[in-house]
Amino acid sequence: MTEKLVIIGNGMAPGRMLEHLLEKAPDRYQVTIFNAEPRVNYDRIMLSPVLSGEKDYEEIIIHGDGWYIKHGITLYKGHKIVAIDRQAKTVTSDHGVTEPYDKLVIATGSVPFIIPVPGHNLPGVLTYRDLDDVRAMMLAAQSRAKAVVIGGGLLGLEAAAGLNAQGMDVTVLHVMPTLMERQLDPAAGYLLQRAVEERGIKVITKANTQAITGNGKVEQVELADGTVIPATLVVMAVGIRPNAALAKEAGIAVNRGIVVDAGMRSNDPDIFALGECAEVNGMVYGLVAPLYEMARVAASQLAGDEAAAFVHSDTPTKLKVTGIELFSLGDFAEGEDRQEIVLRDAAAGVYKRLVLKDDRIIGTVLYGETADGAWFNDLKKKQTDISEMRDTLIFGQSYQGGAPLDPMAAVAALPDDAEICGCNGVCKGKITGAITAKGLTSLDDVRAHTKASASCGSCTGLVEKLMVLTIGDNYNPAAVQPMCGCTTLGHDEVRRLIKAKSLKTIPAVMQELEWKTSCGCAKCRPALNYYLVCDWPNDYADDYQSRFINERVHANIQKDGTYSVVPRMWGGVTSASELRAIADVVDKFEIPMVKVTGGQRIDMLGIRKEDLPAVWADLGQAGFVSGHAYAKGLRTVKTCVGSDWCRFGTQDSTGLGIRIEKFMWGSWTPAKVKMAVSGCPRNCAEATCKDVGVICVDSGYEIHFAGAAGLDIKGTEVLGLVRTEDEALEHIVALTQMYREQGRYLERIYKWAKRIGIPEIKRQIMDDGEKRKAYYERFVFSQKFAQVDPWSERVSGKDKHEFRPMASVGFAEAAE
Amino acid sequence: MMNWIAIGTLSDIPRRGARCVATPEGKIAVFRTADDQVYAIDDHCPHKGGPLSQGIVHGAAVTCPLHNWVISLETGKALGADEGVVRTIPVRIDGERLFIALEALASRAA
Numbered sequence: 001m002t003e004k005l006v007i008i009g010n011g012m013a014p015g016r017m018l019e020h021l022l023e024k025a026p027d028r029y030q031v032t033i034f035n036a037e038p039r040v041n042y043d044r045i046m047l048s049p050v051l052s053g054e055k056d057y058e059e060i061i062i063h064g065d066g067w068y069i070k071h072g073i074t075l076y077k078g079h080k081i082v083a084i085d086r087q088a089k090t091v092t093s094d095h096g097v098t099e100p101y102d103k104l105v106i107a108t109g110s111v112p113f114i115i116p117v118p119g120h121n122l123p124g125v126l127t128y129r130d131l132d133d134v135r136a137m138m139l140a141a142q143s144r145a146k147a148v149v150i151g152g153g154l155l156g157l158e159a160a161a162g163l164n165a166q167g168m169d170v171t172v173l174h175v176m177p178t179l180m181e182r183q184l185d186p187a188a189g190y191l192l193q194r195a196v197e198e199r200g201i202k203v204i205t206k207a208n209t210q211a212i213t214g215n216g217k218v219e220q221v222e223l224a225d226g227t228v229i230p231a232t233l234v235v236m237a238v239g240i241r242p243n244a245a246l247a248k249e250a251g252i253a254v255n256r257g258i259v260v261d262a263g264m265r266s267n268d269p270d271i272f273a274l275g276e277c278a279e280v281n282g283m284v285y286g287l288v289a290p291l292y293e294m295a296r297v298a299a300s301q302l303a304g305d306e307a308a309a310f311v312h313s314d315t316p317t318k319l320k321v322t323g324i325e326l327f328s329l330g331d332f333a334e335g336e337d338r339q340e341i342v343l344r345d346a347a348a349g350v351y352k353r354l355v356l357k358d359d360r361i362i363g364t365v366l367y368g369e370t371a372d373g374a375w376f377n378d379l380k381k382k383q384t385d386i387s388e389m390r391d392t393l394i395f396g397q398s399y400q401g402g403a404p405l406d407p408m409a410a411v412a413a414l415p416d417d418a419e420i421c422g423c424n425g426v427c428k429g430k431i432t433g434a435i436t437a438k439g440l441t442s443l444d445d446v447r448a449h450t451k452a453s454a455s456c457g458s459c460t461g462l463v464e465k466l467m468v469l470t471i472g473d474n475y476n477p478a479a480v481q482p483m484c485g486c487t488t489l490g491h492d493e494v495r496r497l498i499k500a501k502s503l504k505t506i507p508a509v510m511q512e513l514e515w516k517t518s519c520g521c522a523k524c525r526p527a528l529n530y531y532l533v534c535d536w537p538n539d540y541a542d543d544y545q546s547r548f549i550n551e552r553v554h555a556n557i558q559k560d561g562t563y564s565v566v567p568r569m570w571g572g573v574t575s576a577s578e579l580r581a582i583a584d585v586v587d588k589f590e591i592p593m594v595k596v597t598g599g600q601r602i603d604m605l606g607i608r609k610e611d612l613p614a615v616w617a618d619l620g621q622a623g624f625v626s627g628h629a630y631a632k633g634l635r636t637v638k639t640c641v642g643s644d645w646c647r648f649g650t651q652d653s654t655g656l657g658i659r660i661e662k663f664m665w666g667s668w669t670p671a672k673v674k675m676a677v678s679g680c681p682r683n684c685a686e687a688t689c690k691d692v693g694v695i696c697v698d699s700g701y702e703i704h705f706a707g708a709a710g711l712d713i714k715g716t717e718v719l720g721l722v723r724t725e726d727e728a729l730e731h732i733v734a735l736t737q738m739y740r741e742q743g744r745y746l747e748r749i750y751k752w753a754k755r756i757g758i759p760e761i762k763r764q765i766m767d768d769g770e771k772r773k774a775y776y777e778r779f780v781f782s783q784k785f786a787q788v789d790p791w792s793e794r795v796s797g798k799d800k801h802e803f804r805p806m807a808s809v810g811f812a813e814a815a816e
Numbered sequence: 817m818m819n820w821i822a823i824g825t826l827s828d829i830p831r832r833g834a835r836c837v838a839t840p841e842g843k844i845a846v847f848r849t850a851d852d853q854v855y856a857i858d859d860h861c862p863h864k865g866g867p868l869s870q871g872i873v874h875g876a877a878v879t880c881p882l883h884n885w886v887i888s889l890e891t892g893k894a895l896g897a898d899e900g901v902v903r904t905i906p907v908r909i910d911g912e913r914l915f916i917a918l919e920a921l922a923s924r925a926a
Contacts, residue, residue, distance in 0.1 A: 177831075182852075185850065185851060186850060256911065282910070332851060333849060333851040333852070333853040333876070334849065334850075334851070334853075334875035334876045335853070335875075335876045335890050336876060336877075336888045336890045336891055336895075337890065517874075517875065518850070518875070519832065519849075519850045519874055519875055520874055521874045521875075521879075522871070522872040522874055522879035522884065522886070525872060525874065526872070544830070545830060545831065545832035545833050545872070545873065546832075546872065547872075548872065548881065549870040549871065549872075549881040550881075552870075553870075557867075557870060557881050557882070559864065559866075559882065560865075561865075561866065561867040561870075801828065801829075801830065801835065805835065805836040805837060805838045805843070806823055806824045806828045806829065806835035806836065806837060806846065807822075807823040807824050807837045807838070808837070808838040808839070809821045809823065809837055809838070809839055809916075809918065810821070810839045810840050810841075810918060
């Protein structure tokens, strides 16, 4: 006797299930399918090629009408099931067809997630889910010019590439800092963004969509930061959620999706669920491989094999955009018991990362060259011990077999005409020839004579190996101290390359300069963050998580975890109302310690982190801004009372100090900068041990710099004498900018000056008016972006998560 | 007995950052790495008690803000030449939601 099998939904999972079922038990069931879409089963994975015009709908059909006829299957196209009656064991469609079942399979798939921003229902806002969406997009592409895709995940990027191929001007908005962050680490995300942008698609990360606006149809998208992007088409591709509403209404157990056991059976033994709507072992799936696995299991169960069970396995992710090679698999988190092997080839745009645990691959990210993805997947699946081939594993399958390659032997085996330095076109023979002929012994010599590794520097390792091969022990490895264990490059090299290669994000630096770790360390991240802020003031958004805590919360951490707060007092001048406000704050927050600092400021110590925003709010009311006492930046300009009061004063030292401070506050510098202005050579402001100091004299202003009164004690050097206050300001600003551009992170001015040489600094700042002017202009430009009071930003709610615990637990129990 | 306590969601914690959970026995620091692994350890450096939640997070480790000890988030052990260990607290991620297991509190409640 044939049983009645009814299937709700006609996507890829039930299609595959039927194929298996027809094979295992061809005559057991009489099959009826209800499909809400008015068509047969087609390959949804291939929608992107349809959108980009590389394929037609007909080419992506899996089961044509003939297939259903041949197998005696009844297919109701365009029928949406609106009710399941589990008592009567029937389903009813929106066209009024009621069909009885013995076994029911729910495969309702998923629904796209719509961000409920104002305007999300305007005409012109689409999702990207089925053929109707694709047709609507293709229609829009014909007549309209600008499109915004919200969502920089797999689907969003494929939609963007498709629309771009259809001739639209596309902008992708992504809320996270890097694209496809679920599948890719930041390094690969950076490469992907670059490739997407190279196609002419604009990408805005950290983009928080606030509203879609327009008069009766989409006209523009507005972001939380005020950016407005004109658009006539908006595609939302921010994710999917299981479509389980029908099952829920029928009283079937639903969590995130329809809850099924490993046999794909719901809590009603005659009802199965599979595909994106099903939740098995707490997981829901969206990629095709596990959905096909569900189909296999469900078919076996329906055919009577009760042992068939679904087993989770990681599925590789691939992006289906022509010309972008991307592969991601498994778990690529870091951990102490895990090792990573990273291969970066900046010139070829290749990034590969393998994550290993106990000599087995557990995760893989490949970008730019994915041919070995299948092999790595296989090694992972089979849990192959890779210790034997560890050294060459990352190079892929073709490098395996036989003895592992010795990298030195590999270099030795290169022919003389093999290109070593791609930037300058230098081959091996030229380098070894120069080393022998000219008796070169250092890397710098080789660079000077051959230009090899003198541009991007990524071939430095190869050049060094050549030197060892040619002159053996006579080679002196360069004495450059690397920035940290994550790189072999020193600070200066990194700074030079950031400029030379226009690197504008931390992942970009790490990729292009071939960092050895995937996310840096506490040494290099703050340094890179500073270099990028300094070099790209209008482009680079500072990376909050790469700041030291003091700069993250704009206060100074103390030994007990409390903070101290120092408001700015311009030039060290205060007033009765300011002092009263400080006194009130001290009382209100029971601040245990108030102290006058060496830089002529008032320090309030022992403030709890949670209280910081409220303390700032009160201080802000009184007109105070942050004193940046925590900053690698301008901290204080100390002054004496000068010609206004002092009988010896020669100039308005207080006024100049305030002017410098108001001009320069907020700028980031390699290390802290403390200044002082004294009104006469008696030097009451102690300007001659500061980073920058001014001694006023009758004939003008004597500018000093490179003093120290900390770990080292050192009197200042004289930069020169200038006549007017304006000139003094220009020279000081130019000097500071020169230091900002050349200093190594955490290197104070006196150390930088020693390294560069005092005469060189004098030459550039005092003698070369053009250079000075240029430094000055660059500083002024960067100040446009730097002079934002961080306290008032925090008071108005920025980063408020930083100041509150995420939860309080256990207190009620403890009180009992 | 493990007592799983809900403390919030993954998105409450910034990537490469941390948030605190207050308990009667002191603060617990809950970390989220660049690739969305979540770890919880006592917010108390084994060296001089620095608040580890305030440090810079890199890989599966955090650098203490007071004296730059580097603590493994997985084992709670100081890395490199330093020696010391801090308590680790089991974390469970269920979709977006985060839970920590507090043994001591559970027994006290009973």
